[in-house]
Amino acid sequence: MRKTSAILLAAALPMAVQAANTEFTYGGFIKFDAMYSQYSDGDLGAGSVGRDFYLPGTIPTGADKTSSTDLTARSSRFNLKTVTTLDNGEKVTGFVELDFLTHTDGTEANSNSYSPRLRHAFFTYNNLTFGQTWTTFMNVGALPEVVDFFGVSEGTVFARQAQVRYTMGNLQLSLENPETSLNGTAAANMQDDNSMPDMIARYNIKAGDHSFSVAGIVRELATQNGVAGAGNVDESEFGFGVNVAGVLKMGNDDLKFSVTHGQVGRYVGLGTAADAVMAGTDIEPTDVTAAFVAYRHFWNPKLRSTLAYSMLEADYDNAAAGTLNEKAISARINLMYSPVKEVTYGVEYSNAKLEKVSGAEGTMDRLQFTAKYSF
Known part of the structure; x- marks a missing residue:
């Protein structure tokens, strides 16, 4: 027993020394959401991610009117941050964050048990960042305050991925993990065949x-x-895109916006539009335009509202399948109340519409309530 204790103590000493130079902080929130959703043209199945938050491409088209009620706490999250002071006085910052969304390994019948998923895992040393975090193409500070997961889905850049980022003052340069969604955004259509990283x-x-x-x-x-002979397909094209986003302060109120254009299919709208389609043996990039504008008004220091409009339009090659998503729009209005800084209650109404290349379309109306405790 004494020998075991001595071994454990010796093993713990390096950790104790390291901890003396490292500051640990944790944070996150617990978020409850209750949603009533009505779909004009079909049913959104129980396993769909679109039942947990607004995902434009999941709006059903071409069937009968349905509705659903969902109560969930899956968007709750936890993070851990470390700041280590090195012997030379420099600092290394690390950050890891988890939540419980998108998994289908749980069931609502009994325990509602869902696995945690990785959101962020990165560290920063000097001017370099290594790991998984928000794409440099995205301005997180321009996202509006909404009850939904982030609401203006079709109109904004949204991606977290592995990258190497260099920051020099206001300039940021990054090499990020590439991926191509071809002929649709289902997992089976994702092409992990890129030979160069995305450069931002x-x-x-x-x-x-x-x-x-x-x-x-x-x-x-x-x-x-990888097929030999006449059946071989090995095609690539360059894609380009630009994003302008920002926050305009208007007294206590603010106006947030984002405009994106280019061959940026998977980067906007949570992959509502495909990056490219195959026209025979040629790969044809998709031109995508996406934008949102959101105005937030403070009624008093504890009560505020956001009115937001968001849109996406994809211009495919003429050979595009009719099942591809071509247009998506949504509008929402909410009322948020924070009796104390750490607790927020909110209610939001949203209306959204999805249109396919074929002309098939569907709409979604959603009323959502949330209660959130941040720590």
Whole structure:
């Protein structure tokens, strides 16, 4: 027993020394959501991610009217941050965050048990960031305050992925994990065949209380099947895109916006539009335009509302399948109340519409309530 204790103590000493130079902090929130959703043209199955938050591409089309009620706490999250002071006085910052969304391994019949998933895992040393976090192409600060997971889904850049990022003042340059969604956004259509990383540059601008960002991306859209002979497919095209986003302060109120254009299918709308389609043996990139605008008004220090509009339009090659998503729009209005800083209650009404290349369309109306405790 004594020998075992001595071994354990010796093993713990290096950790204790390291802990003396490292500051640990944790955070996150517990979030309860209750949603009543009505679909004009079909049923959104129980396993669909669109039942947990607004995912434009999941709006059903071409069937009968349905409705559903969902209560969930799956968007709750937890994070751990470390800041280590090195012997030379420099600092290394690490960050890991988990939540419980998107998994289908749980059941609502009894325990509602869902596995945690990785959101962020990165560290920053000097001007370099390594790991998985928000794409540099995205301005997180421009996202509006909404009851839904982030609401303006079709109109904004949204991606977390592995990357190497260099920051020099207001300039950020990154090499990020590539992926191509071909002929649709289902998992089976994801082509992990890229030979070069996505290259992104972003410049942040401050003007008084206002803030803006301008970002550009160069990416390869590629597909290979490894088949020998006449059946071989090995095609790639370059894609380009630009994003402008920002926050305009108007007294206590604010106006947030984002505009994105280019061959950026998977980067906007949570993959509502495909990156490219195959026209014979050629890969044809999709031109996508996405935008949102959101105005937040403070009725008093504890009560505020956001009115938001969001849109996406995809321009495919003429050979595009009729089942592909072509247009998506949504609008929402909410009322948020924080009796104390850590607790927020909110109610939101949203209306959304999805249109396919074939002309088939469907709408969604959703009333959502949330209660959130941040720590």
